[in-house]
Amino acid sequence: xxxxxxxxxxxxxxxxxxxxxxxxxxxxxxxxxxxxxxxxxxxxxxxxxxxxxxxxxxxxxxxxxxxxxxxxxxxxxxxxxxxxxxxxxxxxxxxxxxxxxxxxxxxxxxxxxxxxxxxxxxxxxxxxxxxxxxxxxxxxxxxxxxxxxxxxxxxxxxxxxxxxxxxxxxxxxxxxxxxxxxxxxxxxxxxxxxxxxxxxxxxxxxxxxxxxxxxxxxxxxxxxxxxxxxxxxxxxxxxxxxxxxxxxxxxxxxxxxxx
Amino acid sequence: xxxxxxxxxxxxxxxxxxxxxxxxxxxxxxxxxxxxxxxxxxxxxxxxxxxxxxxxxxxxxxxxxxxxxxxxxxxxxxxxxxxxxxxxxxxxxxxxxxxxxxxxxxxxxxxxxxxxxxxxxxxxxxxxxxxxxxxxxxxxxxxxxxxxxxxxxxxxxxxxxxxxxxxxxxxxxxxxxxxxxxxxxxxxxxxxxxxxxxxxxxxxxxxxxxxxxxxxxxxxxxxxxxxxxxxxxxxxxxxxxxxxxxxxxxxxxxxxxxxxxxxxxxxxxxxxxxxxxxxxxxxxxxxxxxxxxxxxxxxxxxxxxxxxxxxxxxxxxxxxxxxxxxxxxxxxxxxxxxxxxxxxxxxxxxxxxxxxxxxxxxxxx
Numbered sequence: 249x250x251x252x253x254x255x256x257x258x259x260x261x262x263x264x265x266x267x268x269x270x271x272x273x274x275x276x277x278x279x280x281x282x283x284x285x286x287x288x289x290x291x292x293x294x295x296x297x298x299x300x301x302x303x304x305x306x307x308x309x310x311x312x313x314x315x316x317x318x319x320x321x322x323x324x325x326x327x328x329x330x331x332x333x334x335x336x337x338x339x340x341x342x343x344x345x346x347x348x349x350x351x352x353x354x355x356x357x358x359x360x361x362x363x364x365x366x367x368x369x370x371x372x373x374x375x376x377x378x379x380x381x382x383x384x385x386x387x388x389x390x391x392x393x394x395x396x397x398x399x400x401x402x403x404x405x406x407x408x409x410x411x412x413x414x415x416x417x418x419x420x421x422x423x424x425x426x427x428x429x430x431x432x433x434x435x436x437x438x439x440x441x442x443x444x445x446x447x448x449x450x451x452x453x454x455x456x457x458x459x460x461x462x463x464x465x466x467x468x469x470x471x472x473x474x475x476x477x478x479x480x481x482x483x484x485x486x487x488x489x490x491x492x493x494x495x496x497x498x499x500x501x502x503x504x505x506x507x
Numbered sequence: 508x509x510x511x512x513x514x515x516x517x518x519x520x521x522x523x524x525x526x527x528x529x530x531x532x533x534x535x536x537x538x539x540x541x542x543x544x545x546x547x548x549x550x551x552x553x554x555x556x557x558x559x560x561x562x563x564x565x566x567x568x569x570x571x572x573x574x575x576x577x578x579x580x581x582x583x584x585x586x587x588x589x590x591x592x593x594x595x596x597x598x599x600x601x602x603x604x605x606x607x608x609x610x611x612x613x614x615x616x617x618x619x620x621x622x623x624x625x626x627x628x629x630x631x632x633x634x635x636x637x638x639x640x641x642x643x644x645x646x647x648x649x650x651x652x653x654x655x656x657x658x659x660x661x662x663x664x665x666x667x668x669x670x671x672x673x674x675x676x677x678x679x680x681x682x683x684x685x686x687x688x689x690x691x692x693x694x695x696x697x698x699x700x701x702x703x704x705x706x707x708x709x710x711x712x713x714x715x716x717x718x719x720x721x722x723x724x725x726x727x728x729x730x731x732x733x734x735x736x737x738x739x740x741x742x743x744x745x746x747x748x749x750x751x752x753x754x755x756x757x758x759x760x761x762x763x764x765x766x767x768x769x770x771x772x773x774x775x776x777x778x779x780x781x782x783x784x785x786x787x788x789x790x791x792x793x794x795x796x797x798x799x800x801x802x803x804x805x806x807x808x809x810x811x812x813x814x815x816x817x818x819x820x821x822x823x824x825x826x827x828x829x830x831x832x833x834x835x836x837x838x839x840x841x842x843x844x845x846x847x848x849x850x851x852x853x854x855x856x857x858x859x860x861x862x863x864x865x866x867x868x869x870x871x872x
Contacts, residue, residue, distance in 0.1 A: 297738040301868040317864040321740045329738040335731030349732075352739040352746075396735065 250275050251404060251434040252296065257305035259291045259458075266291035268458035269305070278430035280445035280466070281438040282488060283455035289438040290332055292455065293408045296436065297329040310403055325354060328402030332409050332438075334393035338382030342368055342392050345381055349396040367399040368392075370425060372418075386413045394422075398429065405435045411444055423448035446470070446484040454491050461495035517541060517548040519824070522555040546840060550833040551825060553773040557703060570770060682723045686716050686758055690765040697769050704828025706769035706777065710835050711815050713762045714784040715808045718791050720754030721747075722804035726869050729800065737869070744859070744866035747795070751788060759784065773832040779839040782848040787811055789855035796858075796865040814838065 252274040259267040267288045281289045294300035295307060298320050310326055312319035336345060346364045355363060368377050371391040376384065381392055390413045397405060411419050426448040429435050439445060445452050446466050454462035454469070462469065466484060472494075473486025480486035517525070517538050524530040525538050542549045689712050697705035725747045727733050736742050741749075759781060766777025787807050794803035815838060819830045838844060 298867070299734060299737045317867065320867060324738060324740040324742065327738055329735060331734040333734070335734060337732065349735060349739070352736055352741040354740050 251310055252436075253306075253308040255306040255308075257292075257295065257307060258303045259288070259295055259300060260303045261291070265458050267295070267302075270458070270460055272453065272460060272463070274434060274436070274451070274453075276430070276432065276434050277450035278426050278435045278437065278448055280449035280452040281436060281455065282440070282442065282445060282452060283461070284492070285440070286457075287455040288458045289455055290408055291458075293329075293406050293436065293438055294331075296404070297327065297331075297406050298324055299329075323404070325400070326403040327353075328397035328400065328405040330393045330397040330407045330410055334390065336381050336389065336392065339380055341378050341380055342373055342384075342395070343377045345392060346396050346399050350399045353400045355400050363399050363401075367395040370398065371395045372421060387415060387418055390414060391418075394425075401433075403433050405429060405433050407435070407437045409438055409440070411439060411441055419444070442485045442488055443482075446482070454488065454495075456492055456495055459495075462491035515541075516545065517552055519551065519555075522548075522552045525552060526555040526559050546836040547833045550773040550829055550836060553771075554703065554826075554829050554832070557770070557772050574768075682716075682720050682754070683757075685719055686761060689713065689716055690761050694765050694768050703770070703772045704774070704826075704832065706766055706771060707774040707828050707832040707835060709762065709766050709769060710774055710777075710780050710839065711831060713758075713766070713780045714787045714811055716758045716762060717751075717754050717784055717788045718804050718808045718811075720758060721751050721788060721791050721795070722800050724750035724754060726795075726800035737867075742867065743869070744863045747792060747800075747866055751792060755785070755788065773829065773836075775832075775836050775839040779835075779845070782845055782852060783811075783839060786848045786852035786855065789852050789859065793855040793858040793862070795869070796862045799869055 250273050252272070254270055254272040257267055257270040257272075258265065270288075270292070281292065283289050291300065295302050296309065298309075298314050307314050309323045312322050314320045314323055340348065343364055346367055347360055350360045350363060365374070365377065368374055371394045373388060373391055373395065376388065381389060384392065390410065394407070394410060397407065411422060414422055423444065426435060426437065430448075430450060437444065437449065449466055452462075452464060452466050452469055453460060462472075469487035469491060470483035471487065472490045473480060473483040473488070475486065475490075478486045478490060480489050521530060521534070521538065525535055530538065538548075538552065542552060689709065693705045693709035693712075696702045696708070723729050725733065725736075730736065736746055762784075763777050763781065766780070769777070791800075791804045791807040794806060797803070798806070815831070815834055819827070819834050822830045822834070824830075825833070
């Protein structure tokens with residue numbers, strides 16, 4: 249089932265083009281968003297989070313057009329979002345902070361205390377629920393960010409670099425959580441760690457210079473990197489490099505003409 | 508400027524003679540008649556009168572006895588039985604609250620800004636822990652004075668106050684410090700230095716405080732949680748309004764109360780800044796829809812300062828505070844001025860309502 253449909257999505261930051269006519273359709277499952285720095289991963293996630301406004305194109309999320317205020321608010325109720333730079337109030341306890349976000353998301357008051365405890369337990373912070381966020385380590389703060397994103401059991405979960413700051417063991421647990429969430433929701437994870445994608449994602453979208461360079465399954469990407477002599481540590485990494493090379497070689501002339 | 512000219516104003520010399528009683532009766536009557544419709548002269552004469560030793564002493568005495576009486580009432584309020592305290596707290600003089608605020612340590616107030624926002628919607632979180640979970644002991648986090656003030660109030664009365672708590676991240680440390688600097692600073696200037704223009708200064712700065720509160724409360728530059736809040740259904744204008752309401756709920760009573768503690772000395776009434784303060788705050792909000800919170804508040808605050816200070820710098824004669832008081836009187840005193848502020852506030856509110864969806868994307872504005 250398609251939950252996100254992007255048509256000709258263009259995003260500009262002042263004069264620079266961050267996304268250049270992206271067409272994309274995504275459904276339930278865990279989608280990895282890969283690409284070099286500046287490829288437009290964060291721009292795409294921020295548009296999907298309804299925080300950034302596209303310069304052109306149509307964005308349809310969960311059947312709603314987010315160009316209108318009504319559609320935007322309807323989508324925001326069903327959204328979970330962990331920004332790349334997760335801002336928080338250090339003097340809040342984990343419980344209060346997650347409950348505050350639940351309140352912002354208009355979760356019914358009667359359900360909030362249980363939802364908060366469940367979300368905090370799912371990210372493995374149950375024993376620190378009454379600690380102030382300012383006293384937690386970087387990885388724990390990151391998990392608080394994940395807890396606030398999932399507190400409303402979102403249908404669309406957007407995670408921008410969620411594994412940054414997690415240690416290897418936590419990353420393994422986190423991938424398990426991703427797979428669990430992706431069973432019922434559309435989860436979009438931006439990352440520069442190729443192994444995250446290989447381990448947890450059902451689909452992968454590779455962005456380069458504001459355009460979709462490759463869209464497929466992690467298996468498909470690995471198949472592109474079948475040549476063991478190409479640079480890269482494992483098949484997915486080699487596939488990543490190969491897909492980027494192919495994209496940059498083929499449509500380069502056409503892209504210049506468009507600009 | 509002679510006494511028998513058709514249009515004349517009270518000269519500084521005449522004001523001084525009027526103040527010490529040496530002006531002949533017929534001239535004094537002329538002065539009094541003239542003061543009824545000339546704000547500038549009223550300011551000048553008022554400050555001349557206040558400057559005389561006798562009047563100054565009398566005013567000080569009156570203020571002192573008034574404060575003693577207020578303090579007495581406040582003590583009665585805290586010792587009276589609960590049933591009596593409801594009306595007493597509701598009618599408690601502002602002076603009491605302002606003094607309480609002045610004596611509360613800053614850390615306490617900043618701490619108060621981090622009280623959980625949950626309670627209003629989720630009383631269960633704090634009042635009735637779920638079975639099977641031992642609630643962690645929590646320190647009392649509202650500032651004690653406020654707790655004492657609120658406790659005797661029945662629940663229905665409390666609700667509107669608690670509704671403001673989701674807006675509490677607005678009450679940032681920096682802004683609270685600014686608020687206390689203006690409010691408490693003006694009172695301290697008056698008490699310690701006997702500086703006569705304290706209320707004038709307070710009224711000139713007071714409208715800037717809620718405007719600054721708006722700048723510091725919401726938007727990508729001010730709120731660490733902005734990015735997350737903006738992606739929720741409460742983001743945009745609703746969050747901005749909730750936080751502005753919190754800012755106004757704290758600053759309006761505190762600064763008006765501080766104004767009431769200060770001698771008038773030619774300045775307009777202590778409540779005269781309320782409508783302008785509201786109008787400027789709404790103007791900042793309305794502008795924010797076009798240029799973002801930071802620029803909007805800078806423009807509005809700068810505009811107010813320019814309107815008040817520029818004519819003062821250009822105006823001839825009198826001390827700086829006297830001229831400032833005169834200019835403030837022109838901006839704030841009288842039905843036409845207040846009516847204009849009310850109209851401006853209404854116009855800005857209408858603009859806000861019409862452009863409510865513009866606040867969904869405040870970034871990079």
